[in-house]
Amino acid sequence: MRQERTDAPREALEKDVLLATRGLSVGYGVRAIVEGVDLSLRAGQILTLVGPNGAGKSTILRTLCGQQQALAGTISLCGFDLRSLSVKERARLLAVHLTERVRPELLSCTEVVEMGRAPYTGLMGATTSADREKVRDAMELMQVWELRDRDFLQLSDGQRQRVLLARAICQEPRVLVLDEPMSHLDVRYQVELIRVLRQLSHERGMGIIMALHELPLARRASDWIVCVKEGAVALQGTPEQVFVPETIDGLFDLEAGTYDAWTGDVRAFGRGTDLDAASTEQSEVR
Amino acid sequence: MSGREVRTAGPRQASDEGYGDVRGLRTSLVFALLSALVLLAFVANLLVGSVALEPRQILSILAGATDDQMAYQVIWSIRLPRICAAALLGGALGLSGMLLQTLFANPIAGPYVLGISNGAKLAVALVMVVIVGDLQAMSTWMQLAAAFVGSFAVMAFVLAVSRRVSSSSVLVVVGVMVGYVCNAVTDVLITFASDANIVNLRNWSLGSFSGTSGSQVLAMAVVVLTAFALTYLLAKPLGIYQLGETYAESMGVDVRTFRLVVIVLASVLAASVTAFAGPISFVGVAVPHVARHLLGTSRPQLVIPASFLSGSLVCLVCDLVARAAFAPVELPVSTVTALFGAPVVIWVLLSRHERVS
Numbered sequence: 002m003r004q005e006r007t008d009a010p011r012e013a014l015e016k017d018v019l020l021a022t023r024g025l026s027v028g029y030g031v032r033a034i035v036e037g038v039d040l041s042l043r044a045g046q047i048l049t050l051v052g053p054n055g056a057g058k059s060t061i062l063r064t065l066c067g068q069q070q071a072l073a074g075t076i077s078l079c080g081f082d083l084r085s086l087s088v089k090e091r092a093r094l095l096a097v098h099l100t101e102r103v104r105p106e107l108l109s110c111t112e113v114v115e116m117g118r119a120p121y122t123g124l125m126g127a128t129t130s131a132d133r134e135k136v137r138d139a140m141e142l143m144q145v146w147e148l149r150d151r152d153f154l155q156l157s158d159g160q161r162q163r164v165l166l167a168r169a170i171c172q173e174p175r176v177l178v179l180d181e182p183m184s185h186l187d188v189r190y191q192v193e194l195i196r197v198l199r200q201l202s203h204e205r206g207m208g209i210i211m212a213l214h215e216l217p218l219a220r221r222a223s224d225w226i227v228c229v230k231e232g233a234v235a236l237q238g239t240p241e242q243v244f245v246p247e248t249i250d251g252l253f254d255l256e257a258g259t260y261d262a263w264t265g266d267v268r269a270f271g272r273g274t275d276l277d278a279a280s281t282e283q284s285e286v287r
Numbered sequence: 288m289s290g291r292e293v294r295t296a297g298p299r300q301a302s303d304e305g306y307g308d309v310r311g312l313r314t315s316l317v318f319a320l321l322s323a324l325v326l327l328a329f330v331a332n333l334l335v336g337s338v339a340l341e342p343r344q345i346l347s348i349l350a351g352a353t354d355d356q357m358a359y360q361v362i363w364s365i366r367l368p369r370i371c372a373a374a375l376l377g378g379a380l381g382l383s384g385m386l387l388q389t390l391f392a393n394p395i396a397g398p399y400v401l402g403i404s405n406g407a408k409l410a411v412a413l414v415m416v417v418i419v420g421d422l423q424a425m426s427t428w429m430q431l432a433a434a435f436v437g438s439f440a441v442m443a444f445v446l447a448v449s450r451r452v453s454s455s456s457v458l459v460v461v462g463v464m465v466g467y468v469c470n471a472v473t474d475v476l477i478t479f480a481s482d483a484n485i486v487n488l489r490n491w492s493l494g495s496f497s498g499t500s501g502s503q504v505l506a507m508a509v510v511v512l513t514a515f516a517l518t519y520l521l522a523k524p525l526g527i528y529q530l531g532e533t534y535a536e537s538m539g540v541d542v543r544t545f546r547l548v549v550i551v552l553a554s555v556l557a558a559s560v561t562a563f564a565g566p567i568s569f570v571g572v573a574v575p576h577v578a579r580h581l582l583g584t585s586r587p588q589l590v591i592p593a594s595f596l597s598g599s600l601v602c603l604v605c606d607l608v609a610r611a612a613f614a615p616v617e618l619p620v621s622t623v624t625a626l627f628g629a630p631v632v633i634w635v636l637l638s639r640h641e642r643v644s
Contacts, residue, residue: 068533092539105529106394107585116527120539125588126523172538 381598569628
C-alpha cells in the first residue's frame with residue numbers, strides 16, 4: 002500500500018490534481034508549436050484554453066490525451082505518467098470529444114453512445130443493464146434520448162455533437178477533454194452544455210479541460226483560463242483575472258478597447274470602453 | 288415535474304425491451320432468410336449441370352447407395368467440391384470487403400477494387416512460372432503462401448498511399464491502377480509460360496470455382512473458417528473503429544495492433560480466394576452493403592456473419608448462372624459477379640451522395 006502511494010507524485014495526491022504537465026512541448030515532428038506548458042487540472046475544475054487560431058490549443062489537447070507524442074516535458078494523469086498507461090487504462094480515466102467529423106454508416110444514436118462503454122465491456126462488447134442505464138443517463142443529460150433510434154448520419158451537426166458528447170460522458174472518465182464543444186450548437190444548447198459541464202465537474206468531480214473560441218462562454222463556464230499565444234502560455238488565471246480589456250486585446254492583437262469586459266463581447270468598432278472594466282484586477286503575466 | 292417522473296419510472300424497462308424486440312426480430316428474420324437462401328442455392332447447384340441427374344438419384348448418391356460410378360463421380364468430385372468452394376470463398380470475399388471498408392473508412396473498398404486480388408494473382412503466377420514451372424505441381428499451401436505475399440504487399444502499398452492522401456476516391460483510383468499493373472505483369476508472365484500451362488493459367492486468371500479438389504476444399508475450409516472466427520473476435524474494435532482512429536484509441540482500442548491484425552486477416556481472406564479460384568470481382572465490395580442494409584445496422588457482431596452468408600449466397604448464385612446460363616458454354620464467374628456487384632456499388636455511391644448533400 003505504502004509502496005503504491007509513493008509511486009504517484011505527492012503533489013498530485015495532496016491537491017487532488019487529475020492532470021498535470023511540466024515543461025510540456027507539443028508539436029509535429031521536431032517542430033514545437035507550443036513550448037513550456039505548465040498546467041494542472043483539479044477534480045471539479047473546468048479549465049479552458051483560449052487564444053488565436055493556430056496558437057496550438059488543439060495540439061495541446063491532442064497531446065494531453067495521448068494521441069500525439071509530447072516533444073518534451075511530462076504529463077501525469079491521475080498520478081500516473083501518461084506514457085505508462087495502456088490504451089485501455091487511459092480510456093477509463095480520460096475521454097475526448099474532438100472537432101473531427103465522423104461518418105459511421107447505419108448506426109443508431111444509442112449504438113454510438115454505447116461505444117463509450119467499450120473500456121468496461123468484455124471481449125465481444127456486450128452491454129449489461131447497468132451499462133445501458135449509464136448510456137441512458139448520459140443521453141438524457143445531453144437531451145438526445147429522444148433521438149435514440151435515429152440514424153446518427155441523418156442528424157444535424159449540433160445533434161451529432163451532442164450524441165458524441167453523451168458518448169464521452171458515459172465513458173465515465175475522471176478527465177474530460179473537449180475541443181471546441183460549442184462549435185455547432187445554437188445558443189440554447191450552448192447554455193445547456195455549460196450547465197451540464199458545471200454539473201459534471203462540480204457535482205461529480207470530473208476534471209474538464211477544453212478549448213473554446215467563444216470568449217463569453219469561456220468566461221461563464223470556466224474556473225481557470227489558460228491563454229495560449231505565439232508558442233507559449235501567455236498567462237493563466239481565474240476568469241476575473243484574465244478577462245480584462247488589456248489582456249484580451251493583447252491576446253488577439255485587437256485595437257485597444259475592442260474587448261468589452263463588462264458584457265464579455267468584442268466590439269466591431271474599437272474605442273469606448275467607458276464601462277469601467279478596469280476595476281477588475283489585472284492578471285498576473287507569466 | 289410529473290413528466291419527468293413518468294419518464295424515469297414506469298415505461299423505462301418496457302420501452303427498452305420493446306426496442307430490442309424489434310431489432311431482434313429483424314435480425315432473426317434476416318439470418319433465417321439468408322440461411323434458407325444459401326441452402327436453396329446449394330441444392331440448386333447440386334441439381335443443375337451438364338450431366339442430367341434426378342433428385343432421387345442424387346439423394347441416393349449422397350447416401351452412398353449407388354452403382355452408377357459416373358454419377359457418383361459427378362456429384363462427389365465435381366459438383367460438391369465446387370459448391371463448397373463457392374460458399375466458402377464467397378464468404379471470405381464478404382468478410383474481406385467488410386474488413387477493408389472499415390479499415391479504410393471507404394464504402395467502395397474491396398479486395399478486387401484495391402488491386403489486392405490482382406497482387407495475389409501476380410505473386411502466384413510469378414512463383415509458378417519462374418520457380419515451379421507447373422500449376423499442377425504447385426502445392427495448395429505454396430499457392431496460398433504466394434497469394435498471401437502478393438496481397439499483403441499490395442495492401443501495404445495502398446495503405447501507405449492512404450496515409451498520405453485522405454481522399455477516398457484517390458485511394459480507389461490508386462488501387463485500380465495497381466491492379467492493372469499487376470494484371471499487365473501477369474499477362475507478360477503468361478506469355479512466357481510453357482504451352483501446357485497457358486490454358487490452365489488463363490482459366491485460373493479469369494476466376495473460376497471449377498476444378499476444385501476435395502483436399503483443396505479441406506484446406507480452404509481450415510483457412511477461411513479460422514479467419515472468420517478471428518474476425519468475429521474483432522467485432523468490438525471493428526465497431527468502435529467506425530468512429531475513426533482517434534476516437535477508437537480514446538475508447539481503449541490499441542489502434543496499431545488492431546490495424547495490423549485487420550490487414551493480415553483481410554490479406555489472408557483475399558489471398559485464399561485468389562489462390563483457389565482466381566480473382567473474383569465486386570463481391571467483396573458489394574456484399575457488406577447488402578448485409579448492412581438488410582440488418583439496418585453496421586454493428587459488426589451482426590454484419591460479420593451476415594456478410595459471410597451473403598457472400599456465400601452471391602457466389603453460389605453467380606456460379607450457377609455462370610454454369611447454366613449458356614450451357615454447355617461456361618462463363619467466367621467474374622463476369623457474372625460484376626453484373627451483380629457493379630450496380631450495387633453505383634447504388635451505394637448514389638445513396639451516399641444523396642445523404643451527404
